[in-house]
Amino acid sequence: MTTTQADIDREISDGQADGPHEIQPRLDYPPYRSSILRHPTKALHPIDPEGVELWSPCFGHSDVAEAEADLTIQHAGEPQGSRIVVAGRVLDGDGRPVPHQLVEIWQANAAGRYAHLRDQHPAPLDPNFTGQGRVLTDADGYYRFQTIQPGPYPWRNHLNAWRPAHIHFSLFGTDFTQRLITQMYFPGDPLFALDPIFQSVTDPKAREMLIARYDHDLTSPEYSLGYRWDIVLTGSHRTPLDTEEPS
């Protein structure tokens, strides 16, 4: 039997009613079909971090060229679609900026197609857009990308399934336990309520943390719209007593 959007809507609504609202996604979340055999069934084992876990890998200007923050200049021509700036600040769980750390993004093009062999849905590829970028945060934790507004796209979770437009973000903090990969969404997307990946976060306030806001101060006249997205990581486990340099 084909699973319809109505079936998924019902499962999402049951999931909301079932148990407390959680800030992190439920790993066991059947409306996202691919998760069924890919989530741990046993409780995560609580443990204090030790050794390397209290530190993050270090990235520098030898790792990331400045041009990698502009996804619109990677080819000979201009990509199709609406130019946007996505900028904000990476903060740890205590509100401290995360300086000089790596931020990586990947995304679909304006038509909702990824430059990836596995994406074969019939929307055009853009020879002038790959959809991959990197940047290092500055001394105050700020990052900024110039890119193209990604389109929503279909997937095969169920019949007529569509993902809200999003940009994938990969982040590091100051210790390895803060490692985060997530997705940034755009305000007011009509597909939010229908999307099991977005709804796997059952706390509505927590879902809002994944939505950028339009920021006119980041908008450039006659050039591009601006979105602001601040990203809060979990707290660092390193205490102020720990040395500045690892042993």
Add this chain to the structure above:
Amino acid sequence: MSAAPGQTVGPFFHLGLPYEKGNELVPPGRAGAIRFHGRVLDGSGVPVPDAMIEIWQADPDGKILQQPGSLRRDGWTFTGFGRAATDADGHYWFSTLTPGPTEPGKPAFFAIAVFARGLLDRLFTRAYLPAPTDLDALLESVAEDRRGTLITAADDSGVVFDIHLQGPHETVFLSFPRHRGIWA
């Protein structure tokens, strides 16, 4: 402040994350190089061909490094960080050095982060070197019948570490205090 929720890496992460020599912390075949490898398996024991593993480790002397250069390897600098996507058979491999204990009397391990399509948030685990003689807080606190999921096995080229996302051999995955809002 509460942390932003994670979201799955999805099926197209190869576009953004794996990079050239991401899995070669040292060039394969260099003196002292070992292969750290294994498979990622789902709850039916089927290999996961769209997973990604990150390792973060000390150097052979147990020193924790703060050395840039992981994204553009120069072939000489050991940074301690690596990233590998699984292949069609769910297999991943790294060419690296054997980590040393970061404190005397502590067993050495690789810190591991696991990502996959179908996995809504990253998972953390540790891969200890084979047959640890000293147990640490984690190895002591894990039931004996599951402890083996955290320990690598020696093979001809280095060490093997299979990661079971689910099933009878499910790997022990970790939660750190601040993931639960606790300041240890």
